[in-house]
Amino acid sequence: MEATIEGMRAFVVTAEELHFGRAAERLFVSQQALSKRIRRLEQTLAAPLFERTTRTVELTDAGRRLLPHAVEAVSAFDRAVRSGRAVDEPLRVDVYDERRLAPAQPAPPAPHAVATAADAHAPFAVRPAGVDPGNRSAILAALNSGYADR
Numbered sequence: 001m002e003a004t005i006e007g008m009r010a011f012v013v014t015a016e017e018l019h020f021g022r023a024a025e026r027l028f029v030s031q032q033a034l035s036k037r038i039r040r041l042e043q044t045l046a047a048p049l050f051e052r053t054t055r056t057v058e059l060t061d062a063g064r065r066l067l068p069h070a071v072e073a074v075s076a077f078d079r080a081v082r083s084g085r086a087v088d089e090p091l092r093v094d095v096y097d098e099r100r101l102a103p104a105q106p107a108p109p110a111p112h113a114v115a116t117a118a119d120a121h122a123p124f125a126v127r128p129a130g131v132d133p134g135n136r137s138a139i140l141a142a143l144n145s146g147y148a149d150r
Helices: 005-017 020-027 031-045 061-084 112-121 136-145
Strands: 050-052 057-059
Touching: 005 020, 005 031, 005 061, 020 031, 057 061
Parallel strands: none
Antiparallel strands: 050 057
8 A cells, every 4th residue: 555645635734633533623534534545545654643532633653754755755746736726717606596497586695615624625716606506597698708617
């Protein structure tokens, strides 16, 4: 088994938080998924990275030795991804609930949660596409013109 960037990122964020719940929230994953990533990394390294009790989480000696290298690995990966992006354009995001696009139904709320999460944690800008979610013909026109992606 090999170490993965997902495992390294999970380790770094958990080491920063010293709390599995908060780390999982930061990574937008369940606590179970986070624990699984950490466990796989620990198995790969054949060493525990955290000492866990019901009340505390602390780095082991192996975890303290790994942390600076893991931080650099995650940073290098993020830099590589940013440098490989062809165009530095904002990503347009809108969320449509097709069940609510019937004329008698009210328009769904703006996708503030998506934009907020992406703006806070993504290495790119996210802006709403600006298409009225209650206007089916406007949505189809945006899709057909390429302004919005399917």
